[in-house]
Amino acid sequence: xxxxxxxxxxxxxxxxxxxxxxxxxxxxxxxxxxxxxxxxxxxxxxxxxxxxxxxxxxxxxxxxxxxxxxxxxxxxxxxxxxxxxxxxxxxxxxxxxxxxxxxxxxxxxxxxxxxxxxxxxxxxxxxxxxxxxxxxxxxxxxxxxxxxxxxxxxxxxxxxxxxxxxxxxxxxxxxxxxxxxxxxxxxxxxxxxxxxxxxxxxxxxxxxxxxxxxxxxxxxxxxxxxxxxxxxxxxxxxxxxxxxxxxxxxxxxxxxxxxxxxxxxxxxxxxxxxxxxxxxxxxxxxxxxxxxxxxxxxxxxxxxxxxxxxxxxxxxxxxxxxxxxxxxxxxxxxxxxxxxxxxxxxxxxxxxxxxxxxxxxxxxxxxxxxxxxxxxxxxxxxxxxxxxxxxxxxxxxxxxxxxxxxxxxxxxxxxxxxxxxxxxxxxxxxxxxxxxxxxxxxxxxxxxxxxxxxxxxxxxxxxxxxxxxxxxxxxxxxxxxxxxxxxxxxxxxxxxxxxxxxxxxxxxxxxxxxxxxxxxxxxxxxxxxxxxxxxxxxxxxxxxxxxxxxxxxxxxxxxxxxxxxxxxxxxxxxxxxxxxxxxxxxxxxxxxxxxxxxxxxxxxxxxxxxxxxxxxxxxxxxxxxxxxxxxxxxxxxxxxxxxxxxxxxxxxxxxxxxxxxxxxxxxxxxxxxx
Numbered sequence: 001x002x003x004x005x006x007x008x009x010x011x012x013x014x015x016x017x018x019x020x021x022x023x024x025x026x027x028x029x030x031x032x033x034x035x036x037x038x039x040x041x042x043x044x045x046x047x048x049x050x051x052x053x054x055x056x057x058x059x060x061x062x063x064x065x066x067x068x069x070x071x072x073x074x075x076x077x078x079x080x081x082x083x084x085x086x087x088x089x090x091x092x093x094x095x096x097x098x099x100x101x102x103x104x105x106x107x108x109x110x111x112x113x114x115x116x117x118x119x120x121x122x123x124x125x126x127x128x129x130x131x132x133x134x135x136x137x138x139x140x141x142x143x144x145x146x147x148x149x150x151x152x153x154x155x156x157x158x159x160x161x162x163x164x165x166x167x168x169x170x171x172x173x174x175x176x177x178x179x180x181x182x183x184x185x186x187x188x189x190x191x192x193x194x195x196x197x198x199x200x201x202x203x204x205x206x207x208x209x210x211x212x213x214x215x216x217x218x219x220x221x222x223x224x225x226x227x228x229x230x231x232x233x234x235x236x237x238x239x240x241x242x243x244x245x246x247x248x249x250x251x252x253x254x255x256x257x258x259x260x261x262x263x264x265x266x267x268x269x270x271x272x273x274x275x276x277x278x279x280x281x282x283x284x285x286x287x288x289x290x291x292x293x294x295x296x297x298x299x300x301x302x303x304x305x306x307x308x309x310x311x312x313x314x315x316x317x318x319x320x321x322x323x324x325x326x327x328x329x330x331x332x333x334x335x336x337x338x339x340x341x342x343x344x345x346x347x348x349x350x351x352x353x354x355x356x357x358x359x360x361x362x363x364x365x366x367x368x369x370x371x372x373x374x375x376x377x378x379x380x381x382x383x384x385x386x387x388x389x390x391x392x393x394x395x396x397x398x399x400x401x402x403x404x405x406x407x408x409x410x411x412x413x414x415x416x417x418x419x420x421x422x423x424x425x426x427x428x429x430x431x432x433x434x435x436x437x438x439x440x441x442x443x444x445x446x447x448x449x450x451x452x453x454x455x456x457x458x459x460x461x462x463x464x465x466x467x468x469x470x471x472x473x474x475x476x477x478x479x480x481x482x483x484x485x486x487x488x489x490x491x492x493x494x495x496x497x498x499x500x501x502x503x504x505x506x507x508x509x510x511x512x513x514x515x516x517x518x519x520x521x522x523x524x525x526x527x528x529x530x531x532x533x534x535x536x537x538x539x540x541x542x543x544x545x546x547x548x549x550x551x552x553x554x555x556x557x558x559x560x561x562x563x564x565x566x567x568x569x570x571x572x573x574x575x576x577x578x579x580x581x582x583x584x585x586x587x588x589x590x591x592x593x594x595x596x597x598x599x600x601x602x603x604x605x606x607x608x609x610x611x612x613x614x615x616x617x618x619x620x621x622x623x624x625x626x627x628x629x630x631x632x633x634x635x636x637x638x639x640x641x642x643x644x645x646x647x648x649x650x651x652x653x654x655x656x657x658x659x660x661x662x663x664x665x666x667x668x669x670x671x672x673x674x
Contacts, residue, residue: 006030006031006032006053006055006056006057007031007032007034007050007051007053007055007056007057007058008024008028008031008032008033008034008057008058008060008106009034009036009039009046009047009050009057009058009059009060009061010024010033010034010035010036010060010085010102010106011035011036011037011038011039011040011059011060011061012035012036012037012090013037013038013061013086013090014037014038015037016086016090016091017085017086017089017090017091017095018090018095018096018098018099019035019090019102020099020102020103021033021035023099023100023102023103023350023351024102024103024106024107026103026349026350027103027104027106027107027346027349027350028103028106028107028110031058034046034050039059039061039064039068040061040063040064040067040068044067044071047059047068047071048071048075051071051072051075051077051080052075052077054077056078056080056081057072057077057080057081058080058081058082058083058106058109059080059081059082059083060082060083060084060085060086060102060106061082061084061086062082062083062084063086065082068080068082081109083105083106083108083109084105085102085105085106086373087369087370087373087374087378088101088105088369088373088379088385089101089102089105089378089379089381090102091373091374091378092373092377092378092379092380092381093377093378094378094380094381095378095381097381098381099350099351100346100347100348100350100351100352100381101347101352101355101381101382101383101384103346103347103350104342104343104344104346104347104350104352104384105343105384105385107342107343107346108339108342108343108346110342111335111338111339111342112335113331114329114330114331114332114335116265116266116329116330117265117266117329118263118264118265118266119263119264119265119266119308119309120261120262120263121180121181121182121235121236121261121262121263121264121309122182122260122261122262123181123182123216123217123236123258123259123260123262124148124182124216124259125146125147125148125216125217125258125259126147126148126150126214126215126216126217127143127147127148127149127150127215127216127217127218127219127255128149128150128151128152128184128186128213128215128217128218128219129143129149129150129151129152129219129221130152130153130174130218130219130220130221130222131151131152131153131154131220131221131222131223131242132153132154132156132157132221132222132223132242133153133157133159133242134159135221135242135248136151136153136221136222136242137151137153137159137162137169139219139221139248139251139252140167142249142252143252143255143256144166144167146256146259147217147255147256147259149167150167150168150169150170150213150215151167151168151169151170152170152171152172152174152188152213153169153170153171153172154171154172154173154222155171155173155190157171158201159201159202160200160201160202161194161198161199161201161202168193169194169202170191170192170193170194170204171190171191171192171193171194171202171204171207172188172189172190172191172192172207172211173188173189173190174186174187174188174227175187175188175189175209177218177227177228179236180234180235180236180307180309180310181216181217181235181236181258181262182216182236183214183216183309184214184215184216184217184218184236184237185212185213185214186212186213186214186215186218187210187211187212188210188211188212188213189209189210189211190207190209191207191208191209191211192204192205192206192207192208193205216236216258216259217236217238217255217258218236218237218238219238219239219240219251219252219255220237220238220239220240221239221240221242221248221251222242223241223242223243226239228294228295229293229294229295230293230294230295230312230419230420230421232419232420233293233294233312233314233419233420234294234310234312235262235264235309235310235312236258238251238254238255239251264309265313265329265330266308266311266329267308267311267312267313267315267328267329267330267389268306268308268311268313268315268317268318268326268327268328268329269326269327269328269329269332270306270325270326270327271324271325271327272303272325273325274323274324274325274533275302275303275304275323275325275326275533276322276323276325276533276534276554276556276558277289277299277302277303277304278299278301278302278303278558279302279530279531279533279558279562280531280562282531282558282561282562283299283561284531284533284556284557284558284561285322285323285554285556285557285558287317287320287321287322287509288304288306288316288317288320288321288326289304290423291316291317291320291421291423291424292314292316292317293312293314293316293420293421294310294311294312294314294420295310296308296310296311296312297317303325306326312420313330313389313390313393314390314392314393314420314424315328315389315390315392315393315394316392316393316422316423316424316425317424318333318393318395318482319392319393319394319395319396319424319425319428320395320424320427320428320511321482322483322511322554322555322556323483323533323534323554324481324482324483324484324486327481327482328393330389330393333395333397333398333478333482333485334478334479334480334485336388336394336398337397337398337401337478337485337489338477338478339386340357340386340398340401340402340405340407341401341405341475341476341477341478343357343384343386344357344384344402344405344406344407344473345405345406345473345475347384347406348406348473352382353382353469354382354408354466354467354468354469355382355383355384355406355407355408355469356380356382356383356384356407356408356409356410356411356461356464357384357386357402357407357409357410357411358379358383358384358385358386358410358411358412358413358449358461359386359388359391359394359410359411359412359413360385360386360387360388360391360412360413361387361388361389361390361391361413362387362389364413364414364415364452365385365387365391365413366387368413368451368452368454368457369385369454369457371454372454372455372457372458375454376454376455376458377458377462378458379458379461380461380462382408383411383461384407391412391413391414391422391425392420392422392424392425394412394425394428395428395482395486396428396431396432396486396489396490396511397482397485397486397488397489397490398489399428399432399446400432400435400486400489400490400492400493401474401478401485401489401492401493403436403441403445403469403470403493403496404470404473404474404476404489404492404493404495404496405473405474405475406469406470406473406474407469408445408467408468408469409443409444409445409446409447409464409467410445410446410447411446411447411448411449411460411461411464412425412429412446412447412448412449413448413449413451413457414448414449414450415450415452416450416451416452416453417452418450422448425448426448427509429446429447429448430507431506431507431510432445432446433445433446434504434505434506434507435490435493435504435506435574438501438504439493439494439497439498439499439500439501439504440497440498440499440500441467441470441497441498442467443465443467444464444465445467449461470496470497470498471498472495472496473496474492474493474495474496476488476492483554486511487551487579490574490576491576491579494576500576501576502575502576502577503573503574503575503576504573504574504576505572505573506572506573506574507572508572509555509572510555510572510573510574511554511555512553512554512555512572512573512574512575513550513553513555513570513571513572513573513574514548514550514553514570514571514573514575515537515548515553515559515560515568515569515570515571516568516569516570516571517546517567517568517586517587518567519567519586519587521565521566521567522546522565522567522586522587523565523603523605523606523609524544524545524546524587524589524603524606525564525565525606526539526546527562527563527564528546528558528559528562528563528568529546530562531558531559531561531562532558532559533554533556533558534552534553534554534556535549535552536548536549536550536552536553536554537559538583540588542600543588543590543591543600544588544589544590544591544602544603544604545585545587545588546585546586546587546588547583547584547585547586548583548584548586549578549581549583549584550575550578550581550584551578551579551581555570555572557570589603589604589605590604591603591604592604592606592607592632594632594633594634594637595629595632595633596633596634596637596641597633597634597636597637599634599636601633601634601635607631607632610631611628611631611632614628614631615628626641626645627647629641630642630647
């Protein structure tokens with residue numbers, strides 16, 4: 001199925017992992033598969049020999065990765081690629097049946113790693129500790145030799161001054177906070193500095209509000225609400241329970257390392273031109289704004305702006321973005337789909353059946369898988385683990401492609417108590433499950449497993465009902481932008497479905513759908529066309545026409561919000577015929593032709609409607625037919641005729657004089673006298 005690296009080393013780990021070298025050779029046809037029993041000890045020379053040849057090397061072991069990297073470095077070779085087949089398959093109750101899974105996991109390593117850009121964070125160690133009692137001062141004592149510390153305590157604290165002032169202690173309450181590691185800015189109310197003559201306790205001077213403080217590191221030991229949304233995701237913001245000495249110590253030790261230059265991945269690639277946030281100050285799509293847990297996204301005119309320094313990489317904005325303006329970079333959507341293609345294709349070709357794709361992260365998911373393998377029955381032989389940076393980065397295109405490629409189900413392994421809101425993932429599941437059901441994929445095909453217990457994970461995976469995969473799996477090569485990949489995956493899913501249907505209704509907020517227009521109320525003003533960010537609505541330069549292309553619609557709602565007649569409504573759905581269908585004509589009318597030169601200049605019904613409202617009712621058009629005829633002329637002829645006929649636009653009847661307060665008072669006096 002896939003062309004793997006030249007040398008693949010698979011180890012039985014002292015005969016605890018049943019190997020099936022033939023399946024691996026079949027999966028990686030152009031590779032040399034080397035089987036061993038103990039590559040990390042007795043057979044280490046075989047590893048040296050494999051890396052010495054200069055060819056790329058894959059080693060099916062992650063436990064001894066530091067040792068193998070050291071061997072490669074000593075030999076001047078590139079670092080090997082590592083894949084875990086022991087905890088994910090070999091150490092399991094049904095390990096003897098896990099040969100197809102192991103071959104698939106090894107074959108998937110042939111996919112090249114994506115190129116990722118980085119953003120830099122710089123910290124000089126300027127630290128503010130925020131608290132309410134002596135414990136914050138004690139934490140500052142531990143840090144004063146390593147960082148430039150300042151203590152900010154809340155009002156009401158009785159602190160004894162130190163014999164020697166080694167760091168400032170001031171009073172105040174943080175009203176607002178923004179920024180990130182190396183660039184925090186705080187607004188402090190009730191700010192006051194202590195008097196140097198403070199004796200038994202600090203005596204503070206006059207307080208002021210709105211003081212601004214800047215720091216590189218912010219340590220919050222106040223015990224109050226977090227200063228930032230999703231506090232665990234904000235670089236440089238450390239928070240601990242003031243009543244937990246161990247937590248305070250961990251925070252202090254972590255803060256000591258936060259000086260210098262740091263690089264973090266640029267998780268999101270953003271293309272402003274594709275953003276459907278707003279047009280002409282009318283807000284349409286705000287999916288990313290509603291989902292970002294870190295507060296890294298803000299409106300910026302017609303589009304949004306993503307602060308890469310704050311972004312924590314949850315990927316919910318990319319998963320929800322309907323136009324592909326925001327796309328995940330670690331890895332990109334096309335790389336994720338290519339990996340699924342190799343994984344599921346290899347699994348099927350080597351004899352695997354009813355494969356279940358399980359997305360998980362490294363920190364939580366890998367630890368749970370490891371614990372299940374060491375202390376339980378291990379992962380079932382048909383569960384294919386796919387490690388991602390954050391499970392919330394997985395979007396509709398990946399789930400649809402997995403089922404199209406032959407997965408029988410998809411599961412997301414999440415924490416029992418998530419570090420941040422996973423509303424975006426839940427919306428993806430709620431969106432894709434009815435689509436699969438309408439296409440004939442019975443049972444619960446997509447679900448989240450929310451647990452921190454390895455045994456509960458094993459029970460949930462083994463409790464998945466026997467679900468048959470598609471009988472005609474797709475083999476398409478994913479290419480294109482995120483939106484194109486989403487369309488492609490859904491079309492391939494439709495082609496592979498047991499009972500395909502043309503139209504599937506979707507829940508509100510879905511990124512696909514059509515619009516409904518009350519044609520009798522539409523005046524063809526075409527405001528919706530100018531507002532549409534994707535070109536789903538279009539006109540015709542030759543005649544008054546409104547067209548709609550459903551395949552381009554992202555249900556942003558800008559057309560509905562812009563329409564002055566309020567005749568547009570949205571209907572979320574997937575029409576699998578839309579990709580090849582011609583644009584639908586919603587309304588068309590005869591053009592209004594200039595009665596003087598014959599040039600078309602507007603919509604005939606609109607012109608007649610304006611005339612009907614003005615004739616005999618407005619002072620300019622009460623008695624003059626010539627003036628009414630001007631409305632039936634194009635813009636050029638209108639100017640010429642008005643000049644020839646010497647129409648006076650200021651010839652309005654004289655208005656009554658303006659009445660002032662004095663006029664009313666005078667009338668009141670006159671009435672009183674009479």
